[in-house]
Amino acid sequence: MEVKFNHVTLTYPNGIEVLHDMDFDINDGQLVALLGPSGGGKSTTLNLISGLLSATTGNIYFGDKDVTKQDALERGVGMVFQNYALYPHMTVLDNIIFPMKMAKIDKATRKQRALDLAKLVRVDDQIAKKPSDLSGGQQQRVAIARALAKSPNILLLDEPLSNLDARLRVEMREEIRRIQKETGVTTIFVTHDQSEAMHVADKIMVLNDGRIQQYDEPQSLYENPSNQFVANFIGEPALNVISARQLGPGVTQLFDGEVATIGIRAEALTNEVKEPAIKMQAIVHEVLSFGRDHQATISVGENQLIATDVTTTALINQEMTLFAALSGVYAFDKEGQRLPLRGERT
Ligand SMILES: Nc1ncnc2c1ncn2[C@@H]1O[C@H](COP(=O)(O)OP(=O)(O)O)[C@@H](O)[C@H]1O
Numbered sequence: 001m002e003v004k005f006n007h008v009t010l011t012y013p014n015g016i017e018v019l020h021d022m023d024f025d026i027n028d029g030q031l032v033a034l035l036g037p038s039g040g041g042k043s044t045t046l047n048l049i050s051g052l053l054s055a056t057t058g059n060i061y062f063g064d065k066d067v068t069k070q071d072a073l074e075r076g077v078g079m080v081f082q083n084y085a086l087y088p089h090m091t092v093l094d095n096i097i098f099p100m101k102m103a104k105i106d107k108a109t110r111k112q113r114a115l116d117l118a119k120l121v122r123v124d125d126q127i128a129k130k131p132s133d134l135s136g137g138q139q140q141r142v143a144i145a146r147a148l149a150k151s152p153n154i155l156l157l158d159e160p161l162s163n164l165d166a167r168l169r170v171e172m173r174e175e176i177r178r179i180q181k182e183t184g185v186t187t188i189f190v191t192h193d194q195s196e197a198m199h200v201a202d203k204i205m206v207l208n209d210g211r212i213q214q215y216d217e218p219q220s221l222y223e224n225p226s227n228q229f230v231a232n233f234i235g236e237p238a239l240n241v242i243s244a245r246q247l248g249p250g251v252t253q254l255f256d257g258e259v260a261t262i263g264i265r266a267e268a269l270t271n272e273v274k275e276p277a278i279k280m281q282a283i284v285h286e287v288l289s290f291g292r293d294h295q296a297t298i299s300v301g302e303n304q305l306i307a308t309d310v311t312t313t314a315l316i317n318q319e320m321t322l323f324a325a326l327s328g329v330y331a332f333d334k335e336g337q338r339l340p341l342r343g344e345r346t
Pocket residue numbers: 012013014018036037038039040041042043044045
């Protein structure tokens with residue numbers, strides 16, 4: 001089911017507007033991640049889609065239908081939260097059956113569907129257990145099966161993996177992607193973890209301060225961030241930031257507009273001659289190696305940088321020339337908006 005927000009705002013009862021002019025489309029059958037720091041407005045946006053909150057102004061559509069005034073039940077959404085919220089006294093199978101029982105689906109049909117869903121989420125060998133006898137990952141699988149029980153129009157997941165340890169998180173994000181592709185259900189997945197969003201989503205909506213910063217495919221967000229917030233939030237290690245003054249007009253004149261800061265991806269920096277690139281005088285202080293990964297600590301004037309492809313140890317603590325490949329160099333104005341290369345169409 002397609003989801004459309006048309007100039008939606010949300011003001012909480014305390015009078016504070018936390019979402020401003022949200023305008024977007026989520027295509028049918030896609031897996032979209034809402035990504036951003038805590039307090040950015042992710043859960044509020046998700047609750048507007050679910051119908052747990054209603055928009056203060058603007059309209060929400062599912063397909064062609066205006067659902068702005070409909071509640072969660074009418075909208076037919078399935079939800080999964082960070083805390084698994086399974087019924088502790090029921091078996092796994094009864095947990096999955098429960099929403100269908102409430103909807104008065106006949107006994108044989110609902111049991112068969114629950115068994116099919118248990119198989120889909122790979123807990124079919126656990127159906128007689130109580131939730132407390134399952135691992136966190138298995139409980140989240142059951143929660144997903146239960147959310148899918150009534151064949152929802154849309155599946156909503158609010159930080160579903162936050163309670164799991166790092167290894168399980170990686171396994172479960174792949175599982176969520178698999179389940180979403182197998183069912184084809186339009187899915188919206190909230191996370192504050194950029195790497196999780198990058199791995200799981202067809203498209204990512206970056207939210208900060210209740211505004212959409214950018215809504216794009218994962219690779220486009222990385223390669224073509226539209227502002228400093230996105231450039232900084234996506235990618236690991238974080239973007240290096242240098243003041244325009246430090247690099248001088250030779251660099252700033254490459255861009256259209258008043259450059260305040262330059263951002264450089266850690267992997268764009270190299271000690272080998274590279275074109276097209278910007279050149280800078282730098283001091284490499286230290287190169288640490290972690291298995292395949294390298295991390296060089298560098299200073300350019302007052303600015304501290306991290307580089308992953310500078311591996312020279314020949315010139316430690318001496319001034320040398322470094323290159324930053326232009327594809328990993330971004331210019332921002334003082335509001336943090338991205339400035340295009342001179343002569344490049346915007
Ligand atoms: N019930 C509420 N009443 C008032 N303000 C709220 C309420 N819930 C959330 N907020 C505020 O709305 C903003 C967005 O919150 P939220 O959507 O929960 O962010 P996220 O899920 O991205 O962490 C925050 O500033 C938060 O403090």
